[in-house]
Amino acid sequence: MDKQDAPQHGEDDSSKVAEASLDKVRQLLFGQDDRYLAPSVDKQVRQSVSGVVSEALIERERKDGSVNKILVPLVERSIDRSIEVNRDKIVGSLYPLVGSLVRKAVSAFLVDFVEKTNNIIESSFSVRGAMWRFRAWQAGIRYSDYVAAQIYQYKIDQLLIIHRETGTLLVSVAADESKAQDADLLSSMLVAINDFVADAITQSASSESSLHEVKTDAVTLQIKVGPEAILVAAVVGKLPPDVQVKLQTTLEEFHHFYNQPLAAYEGDNSEFQSAQGVLIDCLVSDKREAYRKPAGWKKIPVWLLLLALVGFGCVQVYQNIELTLLTNKLRDLDNPPGIIVNRVAENDGQIHISLLRDSAAMSATAWLAEKGIDANKVTISERPYLSVEPAIVQQKASQLIAEIPTLEVNLQSDSLLLSGQLSSQQWLALNQSLQKIPGIDALTIDSRALKISANQSLDVVQREALIQHYRNRITQFAVTFEVDASQLNATQLAHLGDLAQDILALQAILSDTGSAPKILIIGSSDQTGVASKNKALSAVRAEAVKRALVEQGVPSASLIATGIGELPIDNQSGRMVLFTLFPQSLLGAEDVEQ
Amino acid sequence: MIQKKICMLGPTGVGKTSLVKQYVEGIFSEKYLTSIGVKIDKKQVERNGSTVQLMLWDMEGIDRYCGFNPRYLRGASSFFIIVDQTRYQSLVEGIEVYQLAREANPKAHAVLVVNKVDLPATSHWSRSELEPYENHFANVFYTSAKTGESVEDMFEFVAFGES
Numbered sequence: 001m002d003k004q005d006a007p008q009h010g011e012d013d014s015s016k017v018a019e020a021s022l023d024k025v026r027q028l029l030f031g032q033d034d035r036y037l038a039p040s041v042d043k044q045v046r047q048s049v050s051g052v053v054s055e056a057l058i059e060r061e062r063k064d065g066s067v068n069k070i071l072v073p074l075v076e077r078s079i080d081r082s083i084e085v086n087r088d089k090i091v092g093s094l095y096p097l098v099g100s101l102v103r104k105a106v107s108a109f110l111v112d113f114v115e116k117t118n119n120i121i122e123s124s125f126s127v128r129g130a131m132w133r134f135r136a137w138q139a140g141i142r143y144s145d146y147v148a149a150q151i152y153q154y155k156i157d158q159l160l161i162i163h164r165e166t167g168t169l170l171v172s173v174a175a176d177e178s179k180a181q182d183a184d185l186l187s188s189m190l191v192a193i194n195d196f197v198a199d200a201i202t203q204s205a206s207s208e209s210s211l212h213e214v215k216t217d218a219v220t221l222q223i224k225v226g227p228e229a230i231l232v233a234a235v236v237g238k239l240p241p242d243v244q245v246k247l248q249t250t251l252e253e254f255h256h257f258y259n260q261p262l263a264a265y266e267g268d269n270s271e272f273q274s275a276q277g278v279l280i281d282c283l284v285s286d287k288r289e290a291y292r293k294p295a296g297w298k299k300i301p302v303w304l305l306l307l308a309l310v311g312f313g314c315v316q317v318y319q320n321i322e323l324t325l326l327t328n329k330l331r332d333l334d335n336p337p338g339i340i341v342n343r344v345a346e347n348d349g350q351i352h353i354s355l356l357r358d359s360a361a362m363s364a365t366a367w368l369a370e371k372g373i374d375a376n377k378v379t380i381s382e383r384p385y386l387s388v389e390p391a392i393v394q395q396k397a398s399q400l401i402a403e404i405p406t407l408e409v410n411l412q413s414d415s416l417l418l419s420g421q422l423s424s425q426q427w428l429a430l431n432q433s434l435q436k437i438p439g440i441d442a443l444t445i446d447s448r449a450l451k452i453s454a455n456q457s458l459d460v461v462q463r464e465a466l467i468q469h470y471r472n473r474i475t476q477f478a479v480t481f482e483v484d485a486s487q488l489n490a491t492q493l494a495h496l497g498d499l500a501q502d503i504l505a506l507q508a509i510l511s512d513t514g515s516a517p518k519i520l521i522i523g524s525s526d527q528t529g530v531a532s533k534n535k536a537l538s539a540v541r542a543e544a545v546k547r548a549l550v551e552q553g554v555p556s557a558s559l560i561a562t563g564i565g566e567l568p569i570d571n572q573s574g575r576m577v578l579f580t581l582f583p584q585s586l587l588g589a590e591d592v593e594q
Numbered sequence: 595m596i597q598k599k600i601c602m603l604g605p606t607g608v609g610k611t612s613l614v615k616q617y618v619e620g621i622f623s624e625k626y627l628t629s630i631g632v633k634i635d636k637k638q639v640e641r642n643g644s645t646v647q648l649m650l651w652d653m654e655g656i657d658r659y660c661g662f663n664p665r666y667l668r669g670a671s672s673f674f675i676i677v678d679q680t681r682y683q684s685l686v687e688g689i690e691v692y693q694l695a696r697e698a699n700p701k702a703h704a705v706l707v708v709n710k711v712d713l714p715a716t717s718h719w720s721r722s723e724l725e726p727y728e729n730h731f732a733n734v735f736y737t738s739a740k741t742g743e744s745v746e747d748m749f750e751f752v753a754f755g756e757s
């Protein structure tokens with residue numbers, strides 16, 4: 001084409017004329033400025049260029065390298081721009097890809113690390129080493145593999161997935177829910193620490209650094225950070241590389257599956273609960289019996305190294321985490337009987353508990369120890385109070401009873417069953433101290449199996465007090481009946497057993513006077529029905545009670561039963577049997593004379 | 595369950611920690627322990643059968659000497675700007691804090707809290723003073739961490755919004 005367009009030097013006029021007329025023809029055919037031609041040529045050119053463009057670019061690039069010079073800055077600029085605009089989108093879509101590369105790098109590092117450790121172990125001779133070597137040979141596996149299996153003793157107790165931006169918990173699972181840490185708080189705190197680390201450590205660098213591992217006394221938190229979510233595993237022991245990889249993969253899958261809800265997250269975590277199934281698969285553990293050296297774990301320097309990465313500032317923050325978790329745990333504890341926790345507060349890196357405690361309750365430190373809480377981390381201020389909780393009342397009563405070695409006590413849910421032998425003096429004293437226990441009324445003290453022996457060495461005052469005591473008990477006793485009934489039920493019989501004991505005890509005290517006290521048993525009825533029939537019914541009631549007492553060992557001669565018929569009281573509750581003592585047989589003339 | 599991240603912001607000593615303590619634990623202390631860093635507490639609020647869990651981020655006081663980590667505001671659903679009505683200066687500082695916070699998180703609801711209403715207000719202070727700022731805030735509460743006045747209200751507002 002060049003040749004045709006460019007006129008040759010030294011050509012004659014005729015050729016100029018020819019040229020001019022050719023122009024004319026061209027104009028006619030193709031229009032002014034090749035108007036008719038341009039579109040179809042364009043099309044042709046496009047077709048022919050597109051056929052050779054790649055080859056042409058390669059050829060030109062080979063010739064002088066100019067293609068790269070022009071294209072590279074262009075492409076770079078546009079990539080920069082699109083990353084700037086769509087940063088999150090690009091990171092999000094690259095994450096699963098990059099993730100697998102990172103995984104490879106991490107496992108390569110860990111494998112290398114193990115290999116090195118093995119070299120060290122391998123070259124050091126020890127009895128254990130020799131034993132392992134033998135076992136490995138026996139099992140037909142490489143010594144270093146065997147060692148790895150022995151070393152990685154671990155358990156994943158809890159897994160959390162946390163929304164990275166807000167620090168709120170998306171989903172969590174725990175191997176043992178009762179031992180699980182407070183996942184909500186833990187999540188927020190970890191993210192806060194992460195923010196802190198990002199701020200404190202990376203002020204100069206453009207990329208954010210973040211935590212990978214947090215070590216507390218009992219557990220290690222393994223942290224995997226993704227673009228939208230963070231996975232945290234609470235681990236006891238040391239995770240082997242394959243489990244580390246599994247955690248990383250799980251986080252990547254989580255991002256993949258929950259792409260949409262993550263992008264739209266507004267605080268509602270219900271949609272993520274379906275991930276629990278996948279997470280539960282990660283609650284793996286491996287407990288080897290062969291290698292048990294708990295103290296040794298703390299000496300393995302790996303976590304020290306990782307902890308050093310985190311720096312001192314954070315160590316304090318972790319202690320804060322522990323404190324806050326502990327405070328919450330304390331708030332959630334159930335109070336044992338006789339202890340009331342008023343307040344749990346955190347101040348100056350210490351936890352303070354203020355509580356009320358009954359002196360009979362277990363000590364506060366013992367209680368904390370029972371709940372697995374280190375009492376050294378807690379200061380306790382306690383004030384006394386009197387508890388009427390049944391367990392405490394029982395405790396106090398049995399303490400009193402235990403002071404008398406000849407007694408035995410059997411604890412039932414709401415009663416104390418006493419057996420053994422004691423003097424009436426001791427019995428009186430015991431009774432008086434029992435009555436002083438707050439809340440004792442709710443407790444039945446069953447003394448029927450008790451043998452109370454009369455005590456000759458009572459002084460006058462004690463004797464009178466004792467007589468008064470039994471007198472009160474006997475005269476305050478009453479048996480009530482249903483309408484028209486004179487039968488005694490099992491409870492009534494049981495109570496009459498107590499009464500019989502009291503009567504016998506009183507008789508024993510008074511036996512030295514030679515006068516057996518006589519007890520009047522008075523039956524009565526209500527005011528409904530025929531009076532004569534009521535009179536008879538009241539007598540039958542009194543007789544039934546007398547019979548019951550005689551059966552319990554009270555001499556029949558000391559009991560007089562009588563029926564008085566209708567009791568003139570308004571309500572219908574006149575159906576009963578009452579007891580009274582004959583005055584002449586009590587503190588009788590004989591006594592006064594002596 | 596719905597969870598919401600709530601940040602307590604404001605100058606030092608205005609009662610951020612006390613408000614959280616009053617709300618979560620129901621107690622108040624005259625003792626002043628200045629906060630360092632951030633302390634997180636949680637509390638569940640229920641209304642009409644729906645439960646919202648508030649994660650309360652109590653931050654250290656922000657003043658001239660102590661900068662402000664904007665990362666802590668990430669993902670917050672609301673933030674409180676707390677000021678102390680006994681100190682006029684705290685209102686001025688509070689507005690500065692508001693501007694910083696707004697920059698760090700343009701989406702969150704901002705709520706103004708004028709605290710310590712159990713004490714007499716400083717003589718410079720009048721409620722009309724707040725008017726120019728009021729349209730920046732989703733709501734304004736006059737509270738006392740000591741008596742508990744309006745404390746439940748301010749947190750319920752960020753949990754459930756207007757009603």
Ligand SMILES: Nc1nc2c(ncn2[C@@H]2O[C@H](COP(=O)(O)OP(=O)(O)OP(=O)(O)O)[C@@H](O)[C@H]2O)c(=O)[nH]1
Pocket residue numbers: 605606607608609610611612613623624625626627628629630653654655656709710711712713737738739740741
């Ligand atoms: N009378 C009264 N005193 C209050 C009230 N709120 C807080 N205070 C007191 O003000 C002081 C500071 O309270 P804090 O809650 O620690 O203040 P803060 O905003 O958390 O302070 P920094 O953490 O230092 O930023 C304490 O002595 C509180 O007792 C209130 O409503 N009324």
Ligand SMILES: [Mg+2]
Pocket residue numbers: 610611612627628629652653654655
């Ligand atoms: Mg504070």
